[in-house]
Amino acid sequence: MIAGLPIADPQFWIVTATVAIAVALAVRRVVRSLRRESARPCASCSRARAVPSTPWSPRWARPRLPVVALVAVLAPVGAAATTVERQVEVMGTTLRVEVEGADRTAALAVAESLLREVEATERRLSTWRDDSELAALNAAPAGTWRALSAETFAALAGAWSCAERTGGAFDPTLAPLVAAWGLRTGGRLPSATELAAARAATGPERLALDAGRRRVGKRSQVTIDEGAFGKGAALDAALAADSSAGFVRIDLGGQLAWRGAPAPQTVALADPRDRGRPALDLTLAAERGSLATSGDGERRFAVGGETFGHLLDPRTGRPARDFGSVVVAAASGLEADCLSTALFVLGPELGARWLAGAGRGVEAVYLVVESGRLRALATAGLAGGLRPRAEDIEIEILESSS
Ligand code: AMP
Numbered sequence: 001m002i003a004g005l006p007i008a009d010p011q012f013w014i015v016t017a018t019v020a021i022a023v024a025l026a027v028r029r030v031v032r033s034l035r036r037e038s039a040r041p042c043a044s045c046s047r048a049r050a051v052p053s054t055p056w057s058p059r060w061a062r063p064r065l066p067v068v069a070l071v072a073v074l075a076p077v078g079a080a081a082t083t084v085e086r087q088v089e090v091m092g093t094t095l096r097v098e099v100e101g102a103d104r105t106a107a108l109a110v111a112e113s114l115l116r117e118v119e120a121t122e123r124r125l126s127t128w129r130d131d132s133e134l135a136a137l138n139a140a141p142a143g144t145w146r147a148l149s150a151e152t153f154a155a156l157a158g159a160w161s162c163a164e165r166t167g168g169a170f171d172p173t174l175a176p177l178v179a180a181w182g183l184r185t186g187g188r189l190p191s192a193t194e195l196a197a198a199r200a201a202t203g204p205e206r207l208a209l210d211a212g213r214r215r216v217g218k219r220s221q222v223t224i225d226e227g228a229f230g231k232g233a234a235l236d237a238a239l240a241a242d243s244s245a246g247f248v249r250i251d252l253g254g255q256l257a258w259r260g261a262p263a264p265q266t267v268a269l270a271d272p273r274d275r276g277r278p279a280l281d282l283t284l285a286a287e288r289g290s291l292a293t294s295g296d297g298e299r300r301f302a303v304g305g306e307t308f309g310h311l312l313d314p315r316t317g318r319p320a321r322d323f324g325s326v327v328v329a330a331a332s333g334l335e336a337d338c339l340s341t342a343l344f345v346l347g348p349e350l351g352a353r354w355l356a357g358a359g360r361g362v363e364a365v366y367l368v369v370e371s372g373r374l375r376a377l378a379t380a381g382l383a384g385g386l387r388p389r390a391e392d393i394e395i396e397i398l399e400s401s402s
Pocket residue numbers: 169170171172174178183225226227228229293294295310311312313314337340341342345
């Protein structure tokens with residue numbers, strides 16, 4: 001690259017050649033027009049009628065439209081920064097990455113490294129496979145210690161910190177409850193005995209974290225479910241994988257993480273009554289961060305005429321009350337992921353109280369369905385950026401303790 005020009009990128013030369021041809025054609029047209037004007041005898045006509053079309057008049061532009069359109073389409077590609085998009089299936093969901101780089105080759109390389117990091121996180125954390133670090137930890141006998149990779153230890157430390165901050169509303173050890181409710185197999189109703197046994201086998205205190213030696217100890221049998229923090233951990237690992245790019249935005253199954261945002265970005269928030277329909281637009285000013293949503297809308301199951309959700313309340317061992325959904329903006333993917341689950345479990349009333357004491361750095365909006373209408377209860381940091389898409393959506397600002 002010379003002085004910032006991506007001369008190794010073939011598209012740079014395509015754009016340069018296209019622009020040069022367009023400019024040459026424009027200059028030729030102007031010169032010809034001027035010659036024609038000075039040669040044409042037009043004593044009787046007004047000056048305005050006598051003047052031929054300017055180069056950018058419709059008459060001139062029409063035959064040149066393909067050239068102009070080509071320049072318009074290719075210009076962004078040849079500009080100093082280029083944005084590429086990639087989409088793959090990973091972690092049982094769709095991953096979309098958008099990367100701005102100095103040129104196309106550089107942006108594609110960054111996109112590839114982000115994808116690889118998400119795949120690597122899946123290999124470390126997924127309990128849907130037998131060969132991950134978490135699967136091995138789950139299978140290890142009680143009373144043993146296991147050394148973990150730096151990434152897995154960091155993810156568990158973040159999850160355990162979230163469990164503590166939310167008074168256990170978020171509980172990464174509730175795999176026995178997930179199994180009792182058959183959440184991975186289409187759903188079932190556990191008996192009272194099964195439920196009691198599953199509840200007795202959960203609790204974050206069952207695992208000891210030793211940061212100094214990067215290991216965890218199973219005080220008693222404990223099984224970890226990464227469902228509510230794995231995607232967030234993958235997003236953080238992906239953003240940390242490469243710092244060379246400008247703007248990077250990743251969408252992993254609906255959770256967003258970004259960095260280097262040059263300007264505020266607007267995202268659509270799904271209506272919990274019909275998740276295919278956006279209910280509000282949210283403009284996010286943060287240069288970096290993550291946005292996660294928890295809701296039961298898409299993942300409910302019916303047993304004996306009753307429907308249940310996949311978000312479990314560790315206080316009761318039962319699915320949490322379904323009120324709508326909650327969207328959380330936080331500095332990291334893991335924090336947004338864990339907190340959206342916890343705030344759903346707490347529900348709008350307790351959640352609002354928790355948010356009031358949470359301080360800066362965590363913003364949220366509860367989308368509460370009441371008698372068919374939608375209320376958006378937002379922290380002050382998000383409320384200003386919310387725009388309803390329908391008239392019947394009310395926005396209320398949640399009180400903060402500061
Ligand atoms: P999310 O969609 O991020 O809210 O995560 C939902 C998934 O996390 C569920 O499918 C369960 O596997 C798991 N889960 C459910 N309830 C909880 C909870 N209270 N704490 C931690 N994980 C949970």
